[in-house]
Amino acid sequence: DADVTQTPRNRITKTGKRIMLECSQTKGHDRMYWYRQDPGLGLRLIYYSFDVKDINKGEISDGYSVSRQAQAKFSLSLESAIPNQTALYFCATSGLAGGVDTQYFGPGTRLTVL
Amino acid sequence: AQSVTQLGSHVSVSEGALVLLRCNYSSSVPPYLFWYVQYPNQGLQLLLKYTSAATLVKGINGFEAEFKKSETSFHLTKPSAHMSDAAEYFCAANFGNEKLTFGTGTRLTIIP
Numbered sequence: 451d452a453d454v455t456q457t458p459r460n461r462i463t464k465t466g467k468r469i470m471l472e473c474s475q476t477k478g479h480d481r482m483y484w485y486r487q488d489p490g491l492g493l494r495l496i497y498y499s500f501d502v503k504d505i506n507k508g509e510i511s512d513g514y515s516v517s518r519q520a521q522a523k524f525s526l527s528l529e530s531a532i533p534n535q536t537a538l539y540f541c542a543t544s545g546l547a548g549g550v551d552t553q554y555f556g557p558g559t560r561l562t563v564l
Numbered sequence: 565a566q567s568v569t570q571l572g573s574h575v576s577v578s579e580g581a582l583v584l585l586r587c588n589y590s591s592s593v594p595p596y597l598f599w600y601v602q603y604p605n606q607g608l609q610l611l612l613k614y615t616s617a618a619t620l621v622k623g624i625n626g627f628e629a630e631f632k633k634s635e636t637s638f639h640l641t642k643p644s645a646h647m648s649d650a651a652e653y654f655c656a657a658n659f660g661n662e663k664l665t666f667g668t669g670t671r672l673t674i675i676p
Contacts, residue, residue, distance in 0.1 A: 454607075481662070490573065492654060492666040493608075500662070508663075540607060544662070550596050550615045551662055555607040 453477045454556035456541050462562045463531050471526045471559050473541030481545070482524040483553065484508075484516060487538040496539075499524055531563040566591045566659045570667035578675045583627075583642040585670045587655030590636065595657040597638040598664070599629055602652045611653075614638060625649070650674045 454475045463469050473482065480501045485493040485508075495508030497516040505516060513535060517525045528535055538560050544553040571586040589595060596615060600608040612623025619631045625648075629640045638655060655667040 483663075490668055492668040493656075493664075494666075495663060498663065542608075548613070548615055548617075550613060551658060552598070552610065552613060553664055554610070555600075557607040 454541060454543055454554055456539075456556040456559050458559060459557065460560045462564065464564050465532055467531050469528045469531055469561070471539055471541075471561070473524045473526070473556055475522050475541075475543045475556075477543050477545060477554060478521075479543040479545040479554075480521060481543060481551075482518070483542040483544070484514075484524065484526045485540045485542065486510065486535075487540060487558075493540065496526065528561075528563075531561075533563045536561060536563045566595070566657070566665060568655055568657050568665050568667040570653075570655050570670050572670055573668065574671050574673065576673040576675055577645045579647055580644050583640070583645045583649065583672065585640040585653050585655075585672065587629075587638045587640065587667060588636050589638065589657050591657070591659055593660070594631070594633055594636075595659045597629075597631065598656045598658075599623065599627070599638075599640050600654045600656060601625075602654065602669075604651070608654065611640070645672075645674050647674050647676065 483498045484496040499518045515527045541556040542553045567590045569588045598613045599611040612621045614631045622628045652671045656664040
């Protein structure tokens, strides 16, 4: 079984709709992250959480919110989706490996906003 | 500002040829550096990472990278390309704030 899972894997929605992307992990890590990937732009950090009570904005948090329901679960919400939020979204967790904080990624959610 | 730059958004090499993907960082203090690979319709998989223990780092699938402080570089290489290496490759850095800064990615195409 995958260590980091994301649901749904694909989603098509309409402008103005609220949508939630979910992430679960079995790695036992405290730190979790949400990124979006756009062609030619690499991955950009939306939100991150270093533990259940700690939520931080990343470089592109406008239009997004998150919820850390438990150590293993970190959800990303788009309150009112717009077309330029069409992207590939990745969840990641991180923990020490070889003395270095190392991130591990889920399979991604492809979101299309019409 | 701290940043990661990948030169060449697209690289094509012949099967069996050397693969060289370039990554440079901008920082006064050397960061921890990572290379990730993304196969089509998949997430990012860690290839290798630089932790300051050794400047030449060996990763999975025959890839390796060399950290050069004087050149602020961490280029990824593989002596002989295989068709299965076709993917997008991302260089990333942890500048000490426990977050990753990514380059914009390099798409590697292998020519039969």
